[in-house]
Amino acid sequence: MNCPICSQETDKKYRPFCSRRCADLDLGRWMTGQYAVASNDPEDVEELEEALEREARKLH
Numbered sequence: 179m180n181c182p183i184c185s186q187e188t189d190k191k192y193r194p195f196c197s198r199r200c201a202d203l204d205l206g207r208w209m210t211g212q213y214a215v216a217s218n219d220p221e222d223v224e225e226l227e228e229a230l231e232r233e234a235r236k237l238h
Contacts, residue, residue: 179188181196183203188196195201207213 179194180186181188181200182194183200184196186196186200188194192198192201195204
């Protein structure tokens with residue numbers, strides 16, 4: 179397995195990374211928003227409320 183940051187061989191101490199440096203770079207990317215997990219959640223609060231109400235009605 180190779181490090182996802184620099185493609186060097188991984189070190190089992192830092193797996194899946196090769197070093198503390200690459201692990202820290204990856205963490206920094208998550209913290210600054212360079213990485214993001216896709217979501218289907220409505221961004222608008224009103225849309226969210228409506229979606230929750232629809233789902234609640236389905237349960238009753």
